[in-house]
Amino acid sequence: DGGITQSPKYLFRKEGQNVTLSCEQNLNHDAMYWYRQDPGQGLRLIYYSQIVNDFQKGDIAEGYSVSREKKESFPLTVTSAQKNPTAFYLCASSTGTGDTQYFGPGTRLTVL
């Protein structure tokens, strides 16, 4: 079955630590995205990538980093510079830029 997987489902981090969230897709999609979801707010775009080895900052990129070394994978690192990282993180992909986005199951990150 084609789809998007995210791991882990739950992640706990101590203050000052960097953590990496995994996102893999087997849909052969070119574009991939990372969003953050907080209660009562819409999804906010962190980073997106339209093609391998290229990515762009979204609206809230500060304190986050990404890489796109393979078409199937788009990991997100939440660095210690992110002041309020506790949130639900969603990865999405689309056939190409501007096409319908399909989402993974999400990772809930909690800072202890």
Place this chain on the structure above:
Amino acid sequence: EDQVTQSPEALRLQEGESSSLNCSYTVSGLRGLFWYRQDPGKGPEFLFTLYSAGEEKEKERLKATLTKKESFLHITAPKPEDSATYLCAVQAATSYDKVIFGPGTSLSVIP
């Protein structure tokens, strides 16, 4: 500034009681409008894409419509399993590499 609002914030319906959710948007040229359903603790599930005013799409008990300034998600004779948060998102013609999401409407259908 491109913006998406949704109303109501929360809606409680009796099973079988039809209603509509609203998505209002301001963008510099609409390229597409998307509806998603999200269950608690899960990723959004794609429902519909609408591209032009007057367009309608249906799926089971759901029908989405689009005008020049807003979209409606009509729910006919809802069932408890329709309970979820419904998200609206828009894509501007001038920045089609991104979509802007609204805050969502939380729907509860009571048996």
